[in-house]
Amino acid sequence: MKLMSITRLHILCAVAAIAMAIPAFAATPQFTHETDVVIVGAGGAGLSAAQTLLEGGAKVILLEQNPFPGGTSNVAEGIFGAESKMQRDHYFGPPMQTKDSLFKHEMEYNHWKANATLVRWFVDQSGATIDWLQEEGVPFEEVSQTTYDGVRTWHVIKGHGATLVKVLFGKVKSNPNATVMMETGATDLITDDHKHVIGVVAKNQDGELRIKAKAVILATGGFADNPEMVKQYAGNAFAGSVANFHKVGFGIQQATKLGAETEAMNVLMNSAVYDKKKAEHPGPANPTDLQFDAVSQQPMNIMVNSLGERFCDEVIANNFTLQANAIERQPGNFAWIIFSQDLRKHYADDGIDGGMGVIVPAGTKVAKFDAALDEYVKEGDRNVYSADTVEELAAKIHVPAETLKATIESYNHAAAVNLDAAFAKDRYFMKPLTGKLYAFREVIRYLVTSGGVKTNLNFQPLDKDHKPIEGLYIVGNDVGGINADSYGLSSPGTSFGFAVGSGHQAARAILASSK
Amino acid sequence: MMSKKTSLLFLALLVGAVSALAVANTTKPLADRHKDVGLTCDACHGDGPQKPVTMSKCLACHESYAKIAERTKELEPNPHDNHLIDLECTKCHIGHKTQENYCRSCHADMEFTKSSQAALILPADHARVFELNR
Numbered sequence: 138m139k140l141m142s143i144t145r146l147h148i149l150c151a152v153a154a155i156a157m158a159i160p161a162f163a164a165t166p167q168f169t170h171e172t173d174v175v176i177v178g179a180g181g182a183g184l185s186a187a188q189t190l191l192e193g194g195a196k197v198i199l200l201e202q203n204p205f206p207g208g209t210s211n212v213a214e215g216i217f218g219a220e221s222k223m224q225r226d227h228y229f230g231p232p233m234q235t236k237d238s239l240f241k242h243e244m245e246y247n248h249w250k251a252n253a254t255l256v257r258w259f260v261d262q263s264g265a266t267i268d269w270l271q272e273e274g275v276p277f278e279e280v281s282q283t284t285y286d287g288v289r290t291w292h293v294i295k296g297h298g299a300t301l302v303k304v305l306f307g308k309v310k311s312n313p314n315a316t317v318m319m320e321t322g323a324t325d326l327i328t329d330d331h332k333h334v335i336g337v338v339a340k341n342q343d344g345e346l347r348i349k350a351k352a353v354i355l356a357t358g359g360f361a362d363n364p365e366m367v368k369q370y371a372g373n374a375f376a377g378s379v380a381n382f383h384k385v386g387f388g389i390q391q392a393t394k395l396g397a398e399t400e401a402m403n404v405l406m407n408s409a410v411y412d413k414k415k416a417e418h419p420g421p422a423n424p425t426d427l428q429f430d431a432v433s434q435q436p437m438n439i440m441v442n443s444l445g446e447r448f449c450d451e452v453i454a455n456n457f458t459l460q461a462n463a464i465e466r467q468p469g470n471f472a473w474i475i476f477s478q479d480l481r482k483h484y485a486d487d488g489i490d491g492g493m494g495v496i497v498p499a500g501t502k503v504a505k506f507d508a509a510l511d512e513y514v515k516e517g518d519r520n521v522y523s524a525d526t527v528e529e530l531a532a533k534i535h536v537p538a539e540t541l542k543a544t545i546e547s548y549n550h551a552a553a554v555n556l557d558a559a560f561a562k563d564r565y566f567m568k569p570l571t572g573k574l575y576a577f578r579e580v581i582r583y584l585v586t587s588g589g590v591k592t593n594l595n596f597q598p599l600d601k602d603h604k605p606i607e608g609l610y611i612v613g614n615d616v617g618g619i620n621a622d623s624y625g626l627s628s629p630g631t632s633f634g635f636a637v638g639s640g641h642q643a644a645r646a647i648l649a650s651s652k
Numbered sequence: 653m654m655s656k657k658t659s660l661l662f663l664a665l666l667v668g669a670v671s672a673l674a675v676a677n678t679t680k681p682l683a684d685r686h687k688d689v690g691l692t693c694d695a696c697h698g699d700g701p702q703k704p705v706t707m708s709k710c711l712a713c714h715e716s717y718a719k720i721a722e723r724t725k726e727l728e729p730n731p732h733d734n735h736l737i738d739l740e741c742t743k744c745h746i747g748h749k750t751q752e753n754y755c756r757s758c759h760a761d762m763e764f765t766k767s768s769q770a771a772l773i774l775p776a777d778h779a780r781v782f783e784l785n786r
Contacts, residue, residue: 204736211735300735319740424761
């Protein structure tokens with residue numbers, strides 16, 4: 138072996154010394170923060186995960202892009218539960234409803250196209266998750282259903298979803314092991330050479346953060362507020378989301394970038410609503426327009442399409458998913474809600490016959506709607522019309538007058554003889570449409586998207602070989618497989634319940650794996 | 653960076669300044685209201701380059717969200733006790749503009765009402781009643 142010259146050796150030593158002076162991973166940008174778990178998104182799923190991790194002694198950094206916590210959970214109402222203590226105490230538990238019966242209910246509703254393993258897990262943990270939330274201090278007011286065809290799985294929170302947000306976020310925020318960063322949006326995941334996730338890049342007004350973590354939980358709520366993405370997967374973005382919380386699909390995009398598979402990406406929690414003027418702010422509609430929405434979901438109305446024809450048993454309007462599905466099949470994906478002066482009076486004086494969840498509960502005497510209706514008609518650009526004759530109404534809503542006339546005559550006959558030959562509508566809800574008539578335009582919007590990433594029962598995203606992507610967890614509406622073609626409103630609380638339950642479970646899996 | 657002693661002195665001056673004030677109109681921009689009680693730009697913006705003020709600066713004088721909520725507890729709903737826990741103060745109290753009700757981003761008709769003429773009690777040691785102008 139030829140010895141190196143002194144000079145050369147010196148140079149090498151010098152290079153080595155310089156190399157040692159530079160941090161070991163000069164190629165990797167430095168981390169600005171380090172923690173056990175980073176959670177992206179402080180909605181129901183992220184908050185549930187955060188609280189569970191903190192109780193298990195983990196250190197958590199919780200990132201929220203909005204100035205406030207909660208995301209869509211702020212406008213949710215109740216949580217799905219099977220065999221909860223509340224159901225037992227109200228006689229809605231076994232033997233009336235069991236985990237087994239509700240699992241079968243869910244799978245039959247989904248024609249066995251849903252992920253049966255995931256659905257079984259979801260139903261099985263749901264009662265215990267309600268009990269856990271109660272222990273955490275989340276107050277519940279009732280176990281209910283929200284449709285005539287429903288099962289009593291809906292654990293409605295006192296003050297609704299916003300209260301869960303307030304309770305859990307309050308606990309998380311005051312925990313010394315939690316660092317909560319508001320108005321801080323994640324921009325990327327950091328992976329190592331094995332494509333294991335080891336951190337998150339985020340951005341806020343102070344600049345870029347690079348957070349190192351043992352695990353990352355994506356809880357970004359799906360992609361309802363990303364119309365391009367909705368159009369790509371559902372084929373149509375319809376009239377947009379009901380309430381914009383900037384859910385643009387970050388979780389799903391990041392997981393799929395690392396090879397995760399998705400399923401049921403076309404499933405929206407769609408809802409038929411009054412085609413209102415766009416609000417000035419991106420949040421939910423104002424209370425008056427919410428009453429118009431509720432009136433548009435009344436089974437005593439009729440619905441006609443742009444051809445002036447009825448197309449369903451309007452009792453399905455009580456289940457907004459079904460109503461939206463029937464409307465989706467009509468030309469232009471919209472319908473006209475038609476009701477009479479008598480029904481207007483009935484809704485205002487006696488109360489509505491079906492609730493819009495508990496936001497506008499059944500029995501509400503819709504005074505705001507009644508007070509605004511004439512003004513809305515007069516304004517002329519609110520998609521609300523009235524007329525003294527069917528012909529006049531047909532002209533205003535641009536449907537063929539002859540057809541609409543025949544439709545209403547035929548419906549009034551059905552109401553008179555208590556037999557709806559066309560769609561077998563229950564006679565209780567059939568009232569002849571006479572006198573002054575009203576019409577509003579009904580369109581499809583959606584509260585959340587329901588499809589997303591395929592996961593195992595620890596909520597690790599799975600690749601095409603069903604292998605988990607290490608270091609990464611994904612929960613709530615970023616996960617697919619619970620709903621197969623439509624959102625399941627007849628077993629209410631599934632989306633909110635899945636968010637809270639999956640966040641809780643991912644956190645427990647992380648705690649177990651770090652022991 | 654102010655020393656602790658200077659901060660205390662500053663706080664004492666602030667309390668004195670606020671005590672000297674009789675009534676403030678909440679439609680007036682927050683910065684002007686602070687100016688009216690004798691505070692200067694650097695009280696909020698510091699003496700460095702002038703940056704947007706964050707909550708920690710507000711709470712350096714106004715103590716805590718809980719304390720503020722206590723002071724506005726007679727309003728229904730209480731603007732400082734809700735599900736937006738610890739919302740950045742400037743979302744409503746926009747320094748140099750008329751303040752806005754951030755709750756109305758979603759709750760379009762949200763009003764903070766009090767049975768009679770609303771009066772907001774500022775920190776006890778300030779011992780002043782501020783008229784709430786709605």
